[in-house]
Amino acid sequence: MHPTPVEVDVALVGGGGAASLVLAALDRHDVTGLRVAVVDPVRKRGQDRTWAFWGAPGGDLDPLLSASWSEVDVVTTAGRRVLPLTPLRYAMLRSAPVYDRAAAAERRLGAVRIGAPAGVLADDGHRVAVHDPEGRPLVRAGWVLDSRPRPPARPGRTSWLQHFRGWWLAADRPTFDPGRAVLMDFRTPQPARGVSFGYVLPVDDRYALVEYTEFGPAVLTDAGYDAALRGYAGLLGLDLSGLRVREVENGVIPMTDGPFVPRPSPRVVRLGTAGGATRPSTGFTFSAMLRQAEQVARALAAGRPPVPAPAYPGRHRWMDAVALRALDRGHVSGVEFFERLFDRNPPERVLRFLDGVTSPAEDLAVMRSSPLLPMTGAVLGDAAGRLRARVRRGPAPVPGAGSRAAGRAGP
Template sequence: MTVDVDLVLVGGGGAASLVLAALGPSSGLRVAVVDPVLKRGQDRTWAFWGEPGTFLDPLLSASWDAVDVVTATGRRTLPLAPMRYAMLRSAPLYDLAAATGAIRITAPAGEFDDDGSKVTIKDAGGTPLVRADWALDSRPRPPRRPGRTSWLQHFRGWWLESDRPVFDPGRAVLMDFRTPQPARGVSFGYVLPVSDRFALVEYTEFSPAVISGEAYDRALEGYLALLGLGSLRIREIEDGVIPMTDGPFTPRPSPRVVRIGTAGGATRPSTGYTFSAMARQAGQIARAVEAGRPPVPEPAYPARHLWMDAVQLRALDRGLVGGVAFFDGLFARNPAERVLRFLDGNTTVREDLALMASSPLLPMMRAAAGDAAGRLTS
């Protein structure tokens, strides 16, 4: 039988779980989740910055008021107040989402039939599964046209445990650029300690393509040797690939279907960071529902930021600027809070101009000119 609900979430991962958590169990909505896999347990870790005082605070594994950015020339500690850098593991978010009482339909979604007043979601064979007033679709989706520049944020992280205190739980490393740099792109390590004996240590690249599993492992082994932490046990492994592209996504493909997560434009093109925008849009959806409005979030980032991201991606991709020098320069010439708010899409025009003025002028002008020519051609 077809299930009738007010709201259906297609895909049950981070974006959908954030919406369920923001709605809470007392929203009064009939909600269904369509996903062939029931998400549970620790399958991923999200790290993000923002101000304290959100519905996520009770779920956090750790948070830091300052972070370090490290290069071959030294270490810079960045005070984040009034913001903070925080870590959220997936299990408590999935548990909170499950406690909302949403109906779970463990089947892959097929065709969407949107008649302008209701959305019917069918399975792969065409049988109706659920009918809803609104559908929020978080499944991965390519942009509606290929980007002029398309990179990836790709990474492997090891959850490491030690028999003795080796980590400083009060200090997180946001970017450590002492890792060997790829021929085309930028790499860095980071360290997120939960205690003095347990931490997530990760190797990340911004580059056009992923590398082999053996290459990630070698990079992590080299980074750990650089840190000099001694003998450690690997308790868990996390991998991920996130698109970095100036290709546009379609956030609303039909009247009553809204895309969220990466498919809805929540991923920052210049870095691949996604979680903060997903959480922000989940809060907007919950507030809209509470006020009796359609569950349609605002665009994740201002149009001018997407243009700035396209220029930055082009400059990195064409070798007009070096990745390490570019990111280190942003933090060296701007308050950390301004840079992080920019990456979240929350800076003013005046602050954006200050950020642009702190970047390499001539290379970025060349990138901007190339981007304009590309837009005219396409």
């Protein structure tokens, strides 16, 4: 605990995946002369999560990857569809090398590590005071990058969760196909409300992550996840008596059209899920976090405010709200939605869409591939919901009337 607040240019509040990517990006862009602090009571290390994402080979993360695949499977009760991904690839990244790289970057940047929880952020428009939960000041910074998880600013019209459990399975003999991952396997029993699927990410022929995932309004019990994983292992033809569970991964990710505020005050910027990096219709987050980190580092290297662009275009957030509403109201089944998405679009377009980087023309093609009549009903329902919400909130405030304008000065 520091007796007086540390003065820095940038404070990272939260030291997880989003902050780790920012530290690595600052180091990669050789940002010098910048005073940096990391505020988190826990120093992240080891394998506590796995990220899977797609992109072109040859990136900065390549040396850290556990595995990558140039084709993936999407499986339904109708059969198996093999999706060639070239020029992209699907990649798996475990957390330990990300945290190790961030720790090395932290040392090279000369960052101050403050091992205390952060509480209130007091932004006066010029600097931000970071307090602990008891109100004691820890840091004063020109900018704060806050990646602590938080709920949306207000509840969404649809609020689901992506929730999952995965087993890292080890075998004594060749069991898995390391050349191909299973992206989505919809042969799992489907819940009454929502959609479920399994997937398989093999590191080699004797070691793989086998996971069960649901999109829906509520999580399962521990026994429920384990039963679902045993059932999915049976669908894969795996004999669990001959396999060892080395690790277990669990997770819950918000899927909601509720708004996340990426810049709650002039000099506080939120990153990760709190900054809108989670795609509401799928729960995918990592690629957007990576974009945020790169944009923050480039801005600071150029002496600009570290404010990344919105994680997803407004039209994608609207499409996500419509899709969530259609799935939640039962206008379309989740299996049908994803099956048609992959069946009627080139794989690269689907992956680019899920990452939020497609053009308006590509988005139109994706919309045409969805079940049009039920989705139209969802569109009308979404528009009515937006209108009702706008009426309840009243007219928008006039900019500058009783509020502080967001500053653009550098750190």
